[in-house]
Amino acid sequence: xxxxxxxxxxxxxxxxxxxxxxxxxxxxxxxxxxxxxxxxxxxxxxxxxxxxxxxxxxxxxxxxxxxxxxxxxxxxxxxxxxxxxxxxxxxxxxxxxxxxxxxxxxxxxxxxxxxxxxxxxxxxxxxxxxxxxxxxxxxxxxxxxxxxxxxxxxxxxxxxxxxxxxxxxxxxxxxxxxxxxxxxxxxxxxxxxxxxxxxxxxxxxxxxxxxxxxxxxxxxxxxxxxxxxxxxxxxxxxxxxxxxxxxxx
Amino acid sequence: xxxxxxxxxxxxxxxxxxxxxxxxxxxxxxxxxxxxxxxxxxxxxxxxxxxxxxxxxxxxxxxxxxxxxxxxxxxxxxxxxxxxxxxxxxxxxxxxxxxxxxxxxxxxxxxxxxxxxxxxxxxxxxxxxxxxxxxxxxxxxxxxxxxxxxxxxxxxxxxxxxxxxxxxxxxxxxxxxxxxxxxxxxxxxxxxxxxxxxxxxxxxxxxxxxxxxxxxxxxxxxxxxxxxxxxxxxxxxxxxxxxxxxxxx
Numbered sequence: 001x002x003x004x005x006x007x008x009x010x011x012x013x014x015x016x017x018x019x020x021x022x023x024x025x026x027x028x029x030x031x032x033x034x035x036x037x038x039x040x041x042x043x044x045x046x047x048x049x050x051x052x053x054x055x056x057x058x059x060x061x062x063x064x065x066x067x068x069x070x071x072x073x074x075x076x077x078x079x080x081x082x083x084x085x086x087x088x089x090x091x092x093x094x095x096x097x098x099x100x101x102x103x104x105x106x107x108x109x110x111x112x113x114x115x116x117x118x119x120x121x122x123x124x125x126x127x128x129x130x131x132x133x134x135x136x137x138x139x140x141x142x143x144x145x146x147x148x149x150x151x152x153x154x155x156x157x158x159x160x161x162x163x164x165x166x167x168x169x170x171x172x173x174x175x176x177x178x179x180x181x182x183x184x185x186x187x188x189x190x191x192x193x194x195x196x197x198x199x200x201x202x203x204x205x206x207x208x209x210x211x212x213x214x215x216x217x218x219x220x221x222x223x224x225x226x227x228x229x230x231x232x233x234x235x236x237x238x239x240x241x242x243x244x245x246x247x248x249x
Numbered sequence: 250x251x252x253x254x255x256x257x258x259x260x261x262x263x264x265x266x267x268x269x270x271x272x273x274x275x276x277x278x279x280x281x282x283x284x285x286x287x288x289x290x291x292x293x294x295x296x297x298x299x300x301x302x303x304x305x306x307x308x309x310x311x312x313x314x315x316x317x318x319x320x321x322x323x324x325x326x327x328x329x330x331x332x333x334x335x336x337x338x339x340x341x342x343x344x345x346x347x348x349x350x351x352x353x354x355x356x357x358x359x360x361x362x363x364x365x366x367x368x369x370x371x372x373x374x375x376x377x378x379x380x381x382x383x384x385x386x387x388x389x390x391x392x393x394x395x396x397x398x399x400x401x402x403x404x405x406x407x408x409x410x411x412x413x414x415x416x417x418x419x420x421x422x423x424x425x426x427x428x429x430x431x432x433x434x435x436x437x438x439x440x441x442x443x444x445x446x447x448x449x450x451x452x453x454x455x456x457x458x459x460x461x462x463x464x465x466x467x468x469x470x471x472x473x474x475x476x477x478x479x480x481x482x483x484x485x486x487x488x489x490x491x492x493x494x495x496x497x498x
Contacts (some may be wrong), residue, residue: 026461073473074473098480098483101474101477101480102474102476102484103474104471132343142474142475142476142477144474180495181494181495184495184496211367218418221495222490223352223494224321224322224325224392224494225350225351225391225393226391226392227391228350228391231347231350231351231483234347234483234484235483235487235490236487238483238484238485239487239491239495241471241472241474242432242433242472242487242488245430246430246432246472246488247429248300248429
């Protein structure tokens with residue numbers, strides 16, 4: 001059963017869907033009829049089963065009867081921000097889609113020294129709107145209760161505004177054999193929020209790592225293999241899900 | 250420093266690279282000269298620092314002086330096979346690349362009931378050769394010590410040939426809140442080998458799950474969000490790396 005986000009809080013058992021894009025998808029793409037059931041998620045992160053009552057012939061609204069679902073939330077019990085160095089269009093779109101599936105709450109793209117590109121100020125709004133749309137669609141498909149926020153910061157320094165309880169930067173870590181990693185040590189403390197920064201394909205510049213370390217971002221390794229820039233955040237999010245959603249007793 | 254796999258076992262401090270593709274990459278693409286250092290990995294999974302001595306003007310060989318490296322292996326201490334339902338070309342190429350970066354030893358594609366496509370017998374060899382090439386390149390880039398093997402099986406039933414110590418199938422699991430997941434339970438036993446099967450976008454058919462369960466593939470959930478077919482194997486491999494490479498004391 002497909003899910004749609006609505007912008008209005010649902011607080012009665014009658015509701016009208018008014019977002020033109022959602023109406024189009026429900027009525028034209030999926031060709032739903034009266035009596036069909038869809039899921040709606042409202043800004044309070046509640047999930048509702050919505051039975052279609054009527055579809056306005058002029059496509060101005062869809063009237064539904066709603067019932068609040070008691071299903072557990074699909075949101076991670078930790079507030080996760082991933083911050084990725086800017087990359088090519090298809091890579092950042094891919095990072096946005098996959099990070100949404102994997103439970104990120106906030107996805108930041110930043111300009112770093114060895115980024116292969118940057119965004120000119122006049123395109124930022126349009127680029128972010130496109131990524132936010134990708135995040136929304138992925139959030140609906142993966143049955144999230146929120147749409148992750150996509151943010152752009154043009155200076156690495158501005159990342160400190162988004163500091164969390166645990167602040168990390170993915171970087172080679174010289175772990176001794178058999179030693180527990182700094183990532184595992186950090187997660188064992190079960191922080192309630194975390195941000196992790198990921199460098200570009202060419203890596204962070206040493207002064208960028210110095211800056212982040214001095215701003216209390218701890219360098220953590222993600223295993224012995226070299227991952228591409230877009231793979232590392234997926235690894236990180238998967239590990240968080242495992243630690244917080246599959247192993248906690 | 251870039252890494253290349255060689256087919257011959259290196260057992261002296263002199264070696265000749267004879268693979269035409271590697272020669273082309275070293276001499277023409279990277280434009281290496283005498284004195285430059287590259288990494289070589291041989292079939293015994295040993296890593297060598299190789300200093301270029303001479304490049305044959307006819308590109309028949311590159312003579313190198315080699316020194317065995319004492320660096321730790323980058324291979325996971327568990328033998329991991331992922332088995333994915335066949336999908337579109339770009340998705341299976343992507344799965345092959347990312348699974349290699351994330352440490353899989355064996356990547357199987359299989360035809361399942363709701364797969365959106367299958368391979369005709371006459372294209373299997375060509376398709377596998379292409380995927381094997383992607384795996385080789387990704388293995389070199391991520392500094393693996395082996396190239397994962399890419400395999401095609403046209404019947405789900407044939408997956409049982411690849412059974413390991415732990416046999417899993419990714420499937421919705423109705424975990425009670427606060428319960429430790431079956432995946433975590435399985436990994437806590439620290440098996441030495443594991444295979445996990447992943448269904449297509451439309452999921453496994455109930456009789457396919459029944460078959461796998463009866464063949465002792467345990468159904469395991471991968472958290473509360475719905476992941477796309479290509480995302481789930483990445484989640485699984487990341488979790489294995491975390492469990493076996495970052496948290497073992």
